[in-house]
Amino acid sequence: MSRLLPHPGLSALLVVMWMVMVGDFTFGTLFLALVVGVLVPIFTAPWWPGRPRVRFRPALAYAAIVLWDILVANFQVAAIILFRRTHDLRPAWVTIPLELTSAEAITVFAGTISLTPGTVSADVSACGKYLLVHALHAPDPASEVAKVKARYEARLKEIFL
Amino acid sequence: MNTPPLAYADLFVSALIVLGAGFALVGSWGLVRLPSLMERLHGPTKASTLGLGAMLVASVVWFQLGKGVWTTHELLIPMFLFITAPISANMIAKVHLHRLRTGEASEPAGPAGPPPPPPGSADWATHEVPHEGTPGDFAGD
Numbered sequence: 001m002s003r004l005l006p007h008p009g010l011s012a013l014l015v016v017m018w019m020v021m022v023g024d025f026t027f028g029t030l031f032l033a034l035v036v037g038v039l040v041p042i043f044t045a046p047w048w049p050g051r052p053r054v055r056f057r058p059a060l061a062y063a064a065i066v067l068w069d070i071l072v073a074n075f076q077v078a079a080i081i082l083f084r085r086t087h088d089l090r091p092a093w094v095t096i097p098l099e100l101t102s103a104e105a106i107t108v109f110a111g112t113i114s115l116t117p118g119t120v121s122a123d124v125s126a127c128g129k130y131l132l133v134h135a136l137h138a139p140d141p142a143s144e145v146a147k148v149k150a151r152y153e154a155r156l157k158e159i160f161l
Numbered sequence: 162m163n164t165p166p167l168a169y170a171d172l173f174v175s176a177l178i179v180l181g182a183g184f185a186l187v188g189s190w191g192l193v194r195l196p197s198l199m200e201r202l203h204g205p206t207k208a209s210t211l212g213l214g215a216m217l218v219a220s221v222v223w224f225q226l227g228k229g230v231w232t233t234h235e236l237l238i239p240m241f242l243f244i245t246a247p248i249s250a251n252m253i254a255k256v257h258l259h260r261l262r263t264g265e266a267s268e269p270a271g272p273a274g275p276p277p278p279p280p281g282s283a284d285w286a287t288h289e290v291p292h293e294g295t296p297g298d299f300a301g302d
Contacts, residue, residue: 017237019233020233020234020236020237021233021234021237022234023231023232023233023234070207070210070211070243071211073207074184074207074210074211074212075211077191077203077204077207078184078187078188080203081187081188081190081191081194081195081204082187082190086194086195086196089195089196089200089272090272091196091197091199091200091271091272091273092273093273093274093276093277095277095279095280097280110247110251111243111244111247111248113247114206114246114247114250114251115206115207115210115243115246115247117207118203118207120199120202120203120206120247120250120251120254121247121251121254122199122251122254122255122257122258122276123251123254123255123258123276123285123286123287124285124286125279125281125283125284125285125286126283126284126285126286126288126289126290126291126292126295127279127281127282127283127292127295128291128292128295129279129281129283130279130280130281132258132276132279132285134199134202134254134273134276136200136203
């Protein structure tokens, strides 16, 4: 089982992506999708040493929250670009202490921060315990940190075991 | 009353395309007017994602109502964008941090000033090799 399907999640993702890309739900397409989904993980297995354990249901809820926040982020950043004068803008560097420990979880956390309202993640500390984030408009950086940690990091701790 | 259903679809699709183009324009305007590099990074990572999203929804709706076929491959484009946009923003930010430290920045630090060092003895990973046993340590691989 593990020889044939070293990464079942990756295989499932490849099958779904192949079907979505072709957009033609016939038996032939599904067969080709399954061939790709089985062969690619087998040949790329040496580059995927570990397999993070992920809880699926909270991950779906997280994706929905992030999609909604991206929608809101677009309007907020557009409003800042259009209507806020440069000398009213309060950009700030924010250091977020990390409770997540796995590389995958920190990567997803940093990516989420970059896509959601007014923040871009810039760097991680060499000790892996802090994230450097730039906020476009943060009059109160401490509340920004608390918001991001409560909204995203708490949920990611439930997803990555 | 005799308006064919396609006219409504055309109106809807046109509205989506205009919305998408508007957001793309705002994102580009952000590049022009925001004060420094780190602020300008916010424009393309955010305001342009909705612009692209609206145009892709317009494409799906147009193929469904105009041609009667469901297209799904548009859904993959935002997925790849959401994976790659934070990474390119991160790489630009890291180059900026590095150049600020070495004094060869293409422009001075913005209104937020140079970034503060992290608490503790470690530096940011742009300036220091990730410590052994941390998530960024790939020395043994």
